Amino acid sequence: MKPLRPLRRRFIGIAATCTALGMVPGLTRRALAGAPETSSWKASEVSPDIVIWRGTGASADTTVWRGIALGADAELRIIHPDAAFAQDMVTRSIAELRRLEKTFSLYQHDSALSRLNRDGALNNADTDLLMLMNDAVHYAALTDGAFDPTVQTLWELYANHFTQHGTSSAGPSKEAVQQALQRVNVSAINVTDTQIQLQPGMKVTFNGIAQGYITDRVTDLLRNAGLDRALVDMGEIRGLNKNQNAPAWRAGLKDPQSPDKLLETVLLTNDALSTSGGYGTWLDDSGAHTHLFDPKTGESPRLYQSVSVLAPRATTADALSTAFSSMPVSQVEKVVKQLGIRAWLILPDGQILVKA
Template sequence: MVGAISRRRFIRISGAVAGLALAAPVRGAASEAGLVVWRGTMLGAVATMKIHHRDRGEAERLISAACAEARRLERLFSLYLEDSDLVRLNRSGILVDPAPEFVELLGAALRYAELTGGMFDPTVQPLWELYANHFAKADADPSGPDQASVKAALACVGYDRLSVSRDRIVAPKGTAITLNGIAQGYITDKVVDLLRSQGIAHTLVDMGETRTIGARPDGASWDVGIADPELPERTQAVLQVVDLAVSTSGAYGFRFDPAGRFNHLFDPATGACGRLYRSVTTIAKTATAADALSTAFSLMDQMPIQALMSPAGIERVHLIDAAGSVADLVA
C-alpha cells in the first residue's frame, strides 16, 4: 500500500505549527502576544491547537484538558487501538451499555447516511480490508480485487444493517464499522465545546479536522490554505474563515496501489473507489458535518451536492475535479 494509515491532510492553516510527535505547548511568534501553540497527533493525523489567552498557565491547563478529552474519545472511536470500543464492537458484533458519545456519533453517521442516500456509510470497512489485503500481496493484481470478492464485501456493507440504541449497538456478522470519515470532526467539535465553556473566544483547533472559535484577536479571519493536490507544497486557494469548520477529502490522501487507481473513498453501492475529484473541501458550522460531507460529496456530482448543502448545514464547497477544474458552490 502507498501512504499512511491516516486519512489525508490537505488543509494548510496560516500560521499553524507543523505536527510532529506529541509535544508540550510552545511559545508563539512575538507578534502574536498571548498565543500558546500545541502540536501533536490525534487519530493518526496532524493535530494543532492555537489558544489566545492572557494567562499562559491557564492556556496550558486548557490545552491539557482538551488533549485529555480528545484522547478519551480516541479510545472510543479508533480502529487502531485494540481495546477501543469500536474495535470491540467490530470483533464481537455487539457493544452493551455503549458510551453516550459513541451512540451520539454513530447516530450522526446514520443521519448523514440517510441524507446522502448512502454515499456516506460507516459500514464500508469490509471494502477497506478487501483492498488492503489484496494490495498487501507481493503479486497483487494491479487491476484490483476480482468482482466476486468485491461483491462478497458489499454483501456486508449497509448502514441499515446496524441497530443503535442507548443500551446496545448490534452489527450483524461480517459487518465492520469505520468512523474515520466523521470521528475527527466530532472530536474537534467536542474540544471546541470544552474551550468555549471555559471562555475561550479566539482559537484554532485541528484534531484532524479544523474548526475556529471566533476570529483572530485582531478581528481578522483565519486564513485556510487549500493545497494543490498535484503539488501539495503549493496553495491552490485561500479561504477566509470565522467561527467555522473546514474539512478536505481527496482520492490521493490514501492510495492502496503505486499507480493511484485505488483509494480510501469507497462507493458503498458499487465498491469502486472515488475518482470524480482530486479534492473536496467543505465549510460548515461544525467539524462533524464538514468531515462527513467532504467524504460523501467526493462520490457525488455537483448538482446533488448543491441540493444537499443547505439540508446538511454546509455553507460552501470547493471542488477540484479529476481534470483539475475548480468550482465553488455556495448554499
C-alpha cells in the same frame, strides 16, 4: 509484509494559517522536544508526550501544540494572555482527544469501536459512540447512502489483497467486492439508547467523521471554559472566535497536484473546514484504489481530485467532504443548498467548482 494502515495526510487539503501569526519555527513532530528556543517562540514540556510552544514579543498571547489525532496531523492554537491558563487548556484538550481516541480508534484493540467490530454488538455503549453512530446514520440518509461507515469491510478486503499480492497487482476480484458489499449498509445497524448491534460480518469505521467530531468536542470544551479565540485542528479544522473585532482565521485549500500551491484562502470565524481526496492514501501503485470508497460500487470514486466543505461544525464538514467524493455535482448541489453550506469540487482536469 506489513499490513496497510490508512493515514490521513495533511497535504490532503488544508494548510492552517492565521492573520498576523507566523508558523512556529522547527515545529515538527521529530523536532518538538529538541528544537532550540528562538527570539519569538519558547518550548515547554508539559509532560513526556506533550510539548507546547508559547510566543514572545508580538506573539506573546499565542500558545501552540502539535501532535497526532487518529492518525492525522493535529494542531491547537490558543490566543490568551495568561500562559498558565492556555497551558491548562492544551492539557485538557489533549486529555479529551485521548479519551475520544479510546472510543473511535480502529488501531487500539481495547477501544469501544474495536470491541464493537470484534463482538458485533455493544451493550451499554459509550455515549460518544452512540452519538457519532446516530450522526453517521443521519448523514447516510442525507446523502442517499454516499456516506456509510460500514465500508470498513471494503477497506479490509483491499488492504488484505494488496498486503498479500503486492501493490503492483490488480485489485480484488469483482466477486470478492460484491461479497463485501453485501455487508455495507449502515441502515442495517440496530441502534438504541444503550446498544449497537451489527449484522453478521459487518464492520464500522469512523475515519470519515470522527476527526470532525473530536475537533468539535475540543472546540466546545475551550468555548465552555471561557476561551475567546482558538484554532482547533484534530484532523479537521475549526475556528473559535467570540471577539467580533479580532481577525478571522485563514485556511488555505491546497492544490492536489502541487501541495505547495494554495488554490484559495478561506476565512474562518466559528466555522469548520474539511477536505477529502483519494490521492492522500493510495493502496496500489497506480492510485486506482484509495482509502475512499463508494459504498454503492465498492470502488474508489474518480469524480474529483479533492472535495472541501465549509460548515458550522467539523462533524458535518468531515462527513460531507467524504460523501461528496462519490456524489455527482447535481446531488452535491442539492445537499449544499439544503444545509446552506459551501463546497469546493476540484474536477479531474483541475477545474474548480464552488457550490454555495
